[in-house]
Amino acid sequence: MVVANAFAKEMAIRKRIASIYNKREEDFSSLKEYNDYLEEVEDMIVNLVEGIDVPSIEARIVEYQRENAEQIMNAQARKAEEYAAALAASKGQLPQTGVDISLSSETVNNTVPQGQYAPAIAGGGIAQPRPMGPVGSGHDMMGYEYEDEETMKLRAEKAARAGGWSTEMSKKRALEEAFASIWV
Known part of the structure; x- marks a missing residue:
């Protein structure tokens, strides 16, 4: 029972921190900067789980939230849009129009049949997202898969x-x- 509580505590902390520290690799100019960011976040999570220097870490989190509030909100909105697009794709619909593409044989830009994966086209073509499954169907906030x-x-x-x-x-x-x- 103690292990289950420790696991639940760690997952709650990870979920909370992931909702605040939600930058992606493309938000950084180099892979090293991104890896340093991930390492810093993981160190904070481990210290919070272990109860090491909690007041100092909580102060850093509050300060980061205050300084990066707009960026955090943008990242959360981007993630919500991706989930909505993936949900629409898993149901066979275009996310923008809600048109059912599973029964249609029309083409996107006369090159790829609808319902098929079409990579983003630089000339403003329609890009279909890769289906990731509906919200809450197998991935936590950090993108790790959990299983039933x-x-x-x-x-x-x-x-x-x-x-x-x-x-x-x-x-x-x-x-x-x-x-x-x-x-x-």
């Missing part, structure tokens, strides 16, 4: 099969151990 119970079970079964085990083998062994313990 069924997915975890399937993953465990695949891992067991890869290691040479099978569910039948486990069942057989459990039955053998159960009957071996019966005294007649």
Whole structure:
């Protein structure tokens, strides 16, 4: 139970920090600057989870929020737009018009049939987003995938099969151990 509470605490902290420190790689002039930013954010998360220098970190977060409020809001709006576009794409609709493209055979700029992935065209063509799934369907705020119970079970079964085990083998062994313990 303690592990579950620690995990829940860490996830809550990660979600909160990710909503504030939400810059992307394209927001930086170099990969090194972006990696330094990610390292700083991760250090803050670890220190908050471990309870190290919490008042100082909280003060830094408040100051960062105050100084970068507009940028934070823009990044959150951009993320919301991406989720909306992905949701529309997963339903087979163009996000701007709401037109159903799954039944149409018209083309985008006479080159790519609608309903197919079309990369962004520099001349102002329509770009279809890659479907990421609806909001809340598998990714947390940092973009890490989380799994439901069924997915975890399937993953465990695949891992067991890869290691040479099978569910039948486990069942057989459990039955053998159960009957071996019966005294007649």
